[in-house]
Amino acid sequence: MTSGGDPVLRRRRGSARVAVLFTVLVAGLVVASVASAAVGQFDIPVSQVVGSVLSRAGLDVLAAPGDPFAEAALWDVRFPRVVLALLVGGVLGICGALMQGCFGNPLAEPGVVGVSSGAAVGACLSIVFGWTFLGSFTTPALAFCTGLLTTLAVYVLARSKGRAGVVTMILTGVAVNAVAGAAISFLVFAGDQAAREQIVFWQLGSLAASRWVHVATIAPLVAVCVVVALLLARRLDLLALGDRQARHLGVDVEVLRLVTIVVVAIAVSAAVSYSGIIGFVGLVVPHLIRMITGPGHRVLIPASLLGGALLLVSADLLARNAFDYADLPIGMLTALVGGPFFFWLLLRTRRREGGWA
Structure with a gap:
């Protein structure tokens, strides 16, 4: 037997590859997070950023910023934004992996079941009609509720004879997304100029308004x-073996899909309620991780968590610093990366499968 065909050697190589991947992802997260906190219109030395964190932890190893303005900028503005970027990116990465595993399709992502477009409808309603019954939480709360309700509606509408087929659910999601898009267009038409600008900015995605209270709101949902x-x-x-084979192995396929979709709906609705619509993270990250580690979800899910967090905190760093005194919409940057990748993925799928039929 050749060394390349030795199963023990293959497992060792696979384990080593996974270990290297997680090491790179964790190191990249630390570097990107510190850089994001340090770099901006008001630069703060990296040593002082680390010193401030250690000082809050009771370790006076490095000098914290002596300037109260720098300390306030770190803890009131930048750190909440960094942590929210990590949470939103991580949850989008995980939910992308769940959706691709649930549908058995590498082209699936959370938006397929209407969660993002549904959340946008709720946010637009709040913006256009000026609802403030929950104070500053009104828009995020409505976005969360409508995103969750839209996803559940897709699942209910796709069910037939006690089952929800994958193709039927995807097509139902396309239809519901179209209806939600029409509703958003009508609300944009009905709103005034200020509401239109706010809706457009929300749909492009941004972490500019991040606060610790936002982090505290979505962190428990991300953990769950x-x-x-x-x-x-x-x-x-x-389930990757096929629905019939999974049932023979004791998997309740319908319950598994329902739980997966509910988890994705709750997590993504919570994420986009504060960040706006950020596309392609759930598509790009899990597929790249799968190409490195293989399809096993026990590695894919935590790696997608780290990869999504790394991608979004890096994109946010670029969004804040690409132009002076301007904060680019982060959803635009992820689309610039994800769009060409999605096109490449389509071409690669077509070549491998010999056509679309």
Whole structure:
């Protein structure tokens, strides 16, 4: 037997590849997060950023910023934004992996089931009609509720004879997304100039308004999403064998899909309610991770968490510093990366499968 065909050697190589991947992702996250906190219109030395964090932890190893303005900029503006970028990016990465595993399609992403467009409808309603019954939380709360309700509506409409087929659910999601898009267009038409500008900015995605209270709101939902996703990992691996084979192995396919979709709906609705629509993270990250580690979800899910967080915090760093005194919409940057990647993925799928039929 050749060394390349030795299963033990292959497992060792696979384990080493996974270890290197996680090391790179964690190191990249630390570097990108510190850089994002340090770099801006008001630069703060990296040593002082690290010193400020260690000082809050009770370790006076490095000097914290002596300027109260720098300290306030770090803890009131930049750190909340960095942490929210990590949470939103991580949850989008995980949900992309869940959707691709649930539908058995590498082209699937959370927006397929209407969660992002549904959340946009709720946000637009709040903006156009000026609703403030929950104070500053009105727009995020409505975005969360409508995103969740839209996703559940897609699942209910796609069910037939007690089952929700993959193709039917995707097509239902396309139809619901179209209806949501029409509703958004009508609200843009009905709103005044200020509302239109706010809607456009929200749809492009931004983390500019990040605060610690936002982090505290979505962090528990992200934590639940991570735990449930890891618990579903083995059954998603079995689902990759096909619905019939998974049922023979004891997997309740309908319950698995329902739980997966509910988790994705809750997590993504919570994320986009504060960040606006940020596309392609859930498409690009899981597929890249899968190309490196293989399809096993017990590795894919935590790696997608780290990869999504790394991608979004890096994109936010670029969005804040690409132009002086301007904050680019982060959804625009992820689309600039994700669009060409999606096109390449389509071409690659067509070549491998010999056509679209």
